[in-house]
Amino acid sequence: xxxxxxxxxxxxxxxxxxxxxxxxxxxxxxxxxxxxxxxxxxxxxxxxxxxxxxxxxxxxxxxxxxxxxxxxxx
Amino acid sequence: xxxxxxxxxxxxxxxxxxxxxxxxxxxxxxxxxxxxxxxxxxxxxxxxxxxxxxxxxxxxxxxxxxxxxxxxxxxxxxxxxxxxxxxxxxxxxxxxxxxxxxxxxxxxxxxxxxxxxxxxxxxxxxxxxxxxxxxxxxxxxxxxxxxxxxxxxxxxxxxxxxxxxxxxxxxxx
Numbered sequence: 001x002x003x004x005x006x007x008x009x010x011x012x013x014x015x016x017x018x019x020x021x022x023x024x025x026x027x028x029x030x031x032x033x034x035x036x037x038x039x040x041x042x043x044x045x046x047x048x049x050x051x052x053x054x055x056x057x058x059x060x061x062x063x064x065x066x067x068x069x070x071x072x073x074x
Numbered sequence: 075x076x077x078x079x080x081x082x083x084x085x086x087x088x089x090x091x092x093x094x095x096x097x098x099x100x101x102x103x104x105x106x107x108x109x110x111x112x113x114x115x116x117x118x119x120x121x122x123x124x125x126x127x128x129x130x131x132x133x134x135x136x137x138x139x140x141x142x143x144x145x146x147x148x149x150x151x152x153x154x155x156x157x158x159x160x161x162x163x164x165x166x167x168x169x170x171x172x173x174x175x176x177x178x179x180x181x182x183x184x185x186x187x188x189x190x191x192x193x194x195x196x197x198x199x200x201x202x203x204x205x206x207x208x209x210x211x212x213x214x215x216x217x218x219x220x221x222x223x224x225x226x227x228x229x230x231x232x233x234x235x236x237x238x239x240x241x242x243x244x245x246x247x
Contacts, residue, residue, distance in 0.1 A: 013188065016112065021084060025084050027089065
């Protein structure tokens with residue numbers, strides 16, 4: 001049963017129509033060529049993320065310190 | 075593949091179209107929807123090629139990740155719209171002039187398999203559909219499914235046991 005099931009699962013149930021690749025190529029002709037994301041743009045994104053993360057972390061630490069100070073004083 | 079290289083992209087389409095249709099068939103899609111999703115997959119690969127990261131897996135793995143997501147979305151959309159494109163209206167048989175007797179046997183076996191596959195949850199179906207893509211290793215499937223290779227083996231074993239059970243139950247009726 002296992003062998004039969006494996007064999008069955010390996011047989012293609014669907015097959016591409018004869019000119020499938022041609023159809024795809026025809027459709028992409030109307031699309032612009034993919035553009036590469038410049039390396040500097042990617043680095044800039046990470047820098048922006050880090051720049052936002054630093055103040056957020058400081059705010060979180062300030063909040064935690066505030067909580068600790070309030071409970072320690074009480 | 076060099077970006078913008080239509081010739082290389084054509085080679086990729088020709089190389090992956092067979093395995094991709096095999097995958098979509100195991101997902102329980104019919105020929106028309108399979109073609110639609112296969113085309114959409116390749117168009118997305120072309121359009122979003124700049125997002126592809128070679129260090130996160132091969133182009134084949136990325137292509138199948140897109141196909142899997144599109145197929146699962148299509149299945150869930152069909153389920154929410156209460157369409158029955160995958161139920162009794164089973165996909166057409168893909169065969170190229172086989173002998174009548176042989177064709178009939180193949181057709182019956184495929185019919186039986188499809189019925190059982192359609193009874194599986196979509197997640198299990200997607201996993202089994204991927205596992206039988208020769209171009210993908212267990213590590214590739216694990217990357218697509220977002221879990222470890224060990225978990226893939228366990229899940230595949232369970233899904234196959236479930237599928238076998240469904241087929242035996244069908245035969246027993």
